[in-house]
Every structure is written in structure tokens, then in C-alpha cells.
Amino acid sequence: MIYIFDGSLEGMLTSVFEWFERKPGLTKLVAKERYQPDAFSESFEILTDRTKADRVWKGLTKRLDRDWMRKIYCAYLSEKHEVHQNIFDLCAYIFQNPAGAEKNYGNAQVLNIAQTARKVEREKHRMEAFIRFQKTADHIFYCGIDPDFNVIPLLVNHFKNRYADQQWMIYDIKRHYGIFYNLQTVDEIEMDIDVDLLKKSNQHMLDEQEVLYADLWKNYFKSTNIAVRKNTKLHTQHVPKRYWKYLTEKL
Amino acid sequence: MSDRLRDKLNILADAAKYDVSCSSSGSNRKNTNKGLGNGHQSGICHTYTEDGRCVSLLKILLTNHCIFDCAYCVSRRSNDIERAAFTVDEVVELTMNFYRRNYIEGLFLSSGIFKNADFTMERLLRVVKKLRLEQNYNGYIHLKTIPGASDELITEAGLYVDRMSINLEMPTETGLKLLAPEKSHQDVIKPLGFVKNQIVQFKEEKKLIKSVPKFVPAGQSTQMVIGATPETDKEIMYTAANFYKSFSLKRVYYSGYIPISNDSRMPILGTQPPLLRENRLYQTDWLMRFYGFDVRELLNDNNPHLDTDIDPKLSWALRNMHHFPIDINTADYQMILRVPGIGVGSAQKIVQARKFGKLYIHQLKKIGIAYNRAKHFITCTDSPYQLKDFQSHQIKGFILAESQSKYLKTPNEQLLLF
Ligand code: SF4
Secondary structure, three states: OEEEEOOOHHHHHHHHHHHHHHOOOOOEEEEHHHOOOOOOOOEEEOOOOHHHHHHHHHHHHHHOOHHHHHHHHHHHHOOOOOHHHHHHHHHHHHHHOOOOHHHOOOOHHHHHHHHHHHHHHHHHHHHHHHOOOEEEOOOEEEEEEOOOOOOHHHHHHHHHHHEOOOEEEEEEOOOOEEEEEOOOOEEEEOOOOOOOOOOHHHHHHEOOOHHHHHHHHHHHHHHOOOHHHOOHHHHHHHOOHHHHHHOHHHO | OHHHHHHHHHHHHHOOOOOOOOOOOOOOOOOOOOOEOOOOOOOOOOEEOOOOOEEOEEEEEOEOOOOOOOOOOOOOOOOOOOOOEOOHHHHHHHHHHHHHOOOOOEEEEEOOOOOOHHHHHHHHHHHHHHHHHHOOEOOEEEEEOOOOOOHHHHHHHHOOOOEEEOOOEOOOHHHHHHHOOOOOOHHHHHHHHHHHHHHHHHHHHHHHOOOOOOOOOOOEEEEEEEOOOOOOHHHHHHHHHHHHHHHOOOEEEEEEOOOOOOOOOOOOOOOOOOHHHHHHHHHHHHHHHHOOOOHHHHOEOOEOOOOOOOOHHHHHHHHOHHHOOEEOOOOOHHHHHOOOOOOHHHHHHHHHHHHHOOOOHHHHHHHOOOHHHHOOOEEOOOOOOOOOOOOHHHHHHHHHHHHHHHHHOOOHHHHOOO
């Protein structure tokens, strides 16, 4: 059986609802834009329905603790190709088994979601570590990122709690949206220009002390190294090369 | 002015880098009154040095002037080097500005001893108080206690910092006396004991009265220099175990000695730092703290040194083959933890998963155990029937052969480690 859905989280949850109504057996989820009719399998088009989606989500929260709900959310943010199918399969498994089934790490669906979520959490943690703010002339601490996964929603709390006394902005250049803290709330923003403050021509947009502190930081990074211990493999294991472009000390 | 500041930073960061601790964990200090910063329970490494060490804190000395002459230290008074000193404001500004840019989790402040212990400690305290009280800074602070500082100053500092440390430097008193005749382990034991008692006392009071402030919430740590003096691994780890127990330390750090002079009492310049040994000591440390091993199981009179070719967990298993193989589907969690190739995370998953049915090899692999290593020590539902029992040295051979081929694929310079 093929379920054609609109590719959204709600659409996926609605599919879970419909599946339990009908129990058609093994089911493949295909996003509408990718669907190519084939003569051999039956298909069914899912109409995304808020109430049905909500009921499934509520049902999940009754069975899974916060930790696990977060795992599902993280897996969703991975934007992986097959992630809707994975979450769909997990839901089917959870609802068909007695409470506690999510602890069965011998089960492929459980392990799959747990492992995907872990990758997303790792990148979230890396962003918390590797984001380097630049202070702009109008006193906003800015950083542009382009993470593999859509981790910005996961970053809000950490940065809001920590940098409560300064305005800051984190912008996902790849996904064209960001978050801005105005000393009160964190709001989602979209900009049409991508501010690459690192560009020489944009230096006038920076606070006058920005260059000084970036420079001092680079110096610090050099001084704290112990040359005879050099271990490049370990270094790149911790700081994969694709993140170097964020790092002031690596520029 | 910025040039001078840069020079100072270079000198005083360079002198501080031999303190290997850079942990920012263990504090959940909240950001109060909309100030700047907070603690992160498990810490954050913001970058890594080219030698692969975590950079989490701005680690600097207030000054590298020192009235002492410890042979293993670059700041010793007889060493002919450039000296510098930060002002209190300079340290505060650097910390605030680095923190605001998300370069660091906080400050690790230490100092050479100028004039006397209290004079130095008092200056360090001023930095800490200024950050907390004037700048409303709630990020991490790790302060090195100055040996010989008064109880009053130490207590006051403890109210503002997250972690305190004081280094044993040499693993044994004899070693320390050899290289720093003016010092003794007693100088370390006294403040460690004092702070530990204060921590306990503050915690007790806090149970009764909520408004009692936090005192050194991330606890204490210490560091030993490895390989400057001829201690055995056993001596080093017994000292560590003893200090963990007596002073409830959060961490003991092991820092492979990096030759800094041609003093004939120590390895000479150009000698490679004992990085592999350092690594084995850390592995042993982890086995003690997270895997339920007693130090005497890992090191004793028959085995005073850790093996270099294999890690201490595998060494222990090979010396104790009578415990193995264990059945993954029935064995105690504690025993599963002891299997080479199974870490804490996998062991927990195994214990959870087997409640749902017997476990098979492919599931163990998926859970993430190093099966090729573990297979010699376990059985599970579909383990192949073993025709004969292998001896320890044969198993060691199999495992080494396999890891050898893996290492050969890595670049040459990394091979030096193994
Ligand atoms: S007292 Fe500390 S700073 Fe001074 S020489 Fe000894 S180890 Fe170095």
C-alpha cells in the first residue's frame, strides 16, 4: 500500500491516523511531489487534517516520555529523505505494542529514530560550541550558519538563557531563516540579503572593537597550543573540516 | 595599547597551557537578573587545539612572575623568560568580550606567586568578584587556589567560583621533593581538605536554608605531571584513587611531562612527551570512575605498569579469562560493562533490549558494540559454537592483528602513538 501525503509533519501524523482506521498492512509513505504512479501497488491520498494529527501526537505523548518525544522531533528536524517513513513506522510500532516498547533497542525502528536523533543533537551541540558571534556596529551579535540539519529551533533556549543581556541573531543561510533576540523575546526572521560580515567590503558594518577581539582570540588559540603534542587526526575528529568556516580562530 | 595586551595574552596563555584541565562541566549556575552567561551541566568545548585538546575556557595566568623555583615549571624564578602581568580590568574585559562572542564557556584563572600567597590570592579574588558582582557575569569560573593562602580568602573565593583546583604536580612526595624542595604534598592536602569540608557544610546548610549561596558547585580537581620523575603507573593511580576518595575530587588530570629545560633530574629537551602512557592512565581513570573497577584489579604488585600494546580493560579481561565468556542475555549489567568492546551506553541498551527477547549478533552490532573485540568474551543467542577454548595470548593476537591492520591505514605520524 502507498500513502501519498503532502510531505509535512502533520501530513505524516494524519497518515498514522488513517492507517489505524484501515490497517492496510505494510505501507509506504510517499510525498506527493515524488509520487510516480505504478500499476502494481494500490495507493491512497492522505488529506492532511489538523485534528487527526493532533490526536496522534497526543496519543504519542501519553505513551512516550519527554525524552522520547524530543527524539522524534529531532529526527524530524534531520530532514532526512526517509525520515517521515521512519517516524511513521515507529508510531505504528509504538501504538501496536504494550507501553515501554520504545526501550526495545533490538527493534530496528526504535534504534533508527534514536540514532538519527542523536546525530541531530550532536549537531545542535556543535552549533552551541562553534557559533562565533561578530558584534555589528548597531550592537547586534550576529552569526550565519548552514548546518546539515535544521537545528535552529533547538538552539533558542540555550542562547536565550545564556546571552540575556545582548541582542543576537543566528541565521541559517541555507534554509533562509533565522532567530533574533531583542532583549525580550526570540523571534523568527527572514532576510533577503545574506550578510557575510567576514567579507572585507562589509567591515564597516562591524563594531570598532570587533577586529581587536577576533585578533586576540586567534592569538590565544595559537598560544594555547602545545606544538610537540600535535595530533591532526584527533583535531579534525573533534572539529570536522566542514565547520572550520565558522571558526574565527581558523580564519 | 592593543599590542601590549596581545603580548601579555600570548605570554600568559602560553605559561598557563601546561594545566591540561579545561573542563567546564558540573555547574548549572543560572543566569540571574538578565545578566551574561550560565553554566552548562556537561560543559561545552568551543574549539580544539591542534593537538586535539578541548578549549573551553580562557586559560591564563594573572602573572608569570613567581618567587618559587619548581624545576618542572616554565614560570620558575630561575628561568630566563619574558614576564608579564595582567591588570584586574584586563582579565575582566577579555573574559567578557570572549564570552559575548561565544568563544568560551568561561575563565580558568591561575597565577605565579608574587610577594606571597595571600597577596596573590587576594588579587585573583578581585578579578572573580568584579566579574560576578559588577559585570553580572554568570559563566564558568575555574580558579586555581594558591597554596598557602588563608582560609578566609579561600572561603570567600569559593562563593563566586564554580570549580577550584590545586595541583599535586608530582605523583609522590619523593618526586615532588626532588624537583621542588620548597614544596610538599601537605601544601595541597590542606586546602583540598578544607574546601571539601566547606562544600559539605554549605550543602548541609542549604538543605535547611534555601538562601545559602552555592559553594564551589562544580567541585575540585587536581593534576599530576607524568614522566618527569620515575613513578610506576601503580604509584600514580593509587595516589589518584586515594585523592578521589579522600577529597571527593571531580577529576584528576594526568599531564605528560613536556621537557622545558636541560635539568639533569628530568627528561631532557627533545624527549617526546609520554602521550601513550598518559592515554592509558586516563583509560584507567575512566574504568575506576565509570566501569566499577577497583584500582587494585587494574594495577598491583604483579602488574605495576599498564600494558602499552593493549588498553587496560582488555588487559584485565585477558588476565581474568575465568570470568568469560558471559552470556549477554543473562549476565549482570556490571559484568557486561567489563567486556572489552562494550561501553556504558551499549551496556545500558543491551540490558533494556533483552527484556523484549533474546538478543542476536546483528542486534548487538547495531546497538554499537565493537563486536570483533567483544566476541571473544561473550555468547548470545546465535553465537557460533566454539570448538576449542583459545588462550589469552591467542585472543590478544587476534585482536591486535585486527587493530594493527586498521592503524596501518592511518597516516604514519599517528602511528607513533601505538
Ligand atoms: S609555584 Fe607554581 S608558578 Fe611558581 S614555579 Fe612553582 S609551579 Fe611554577
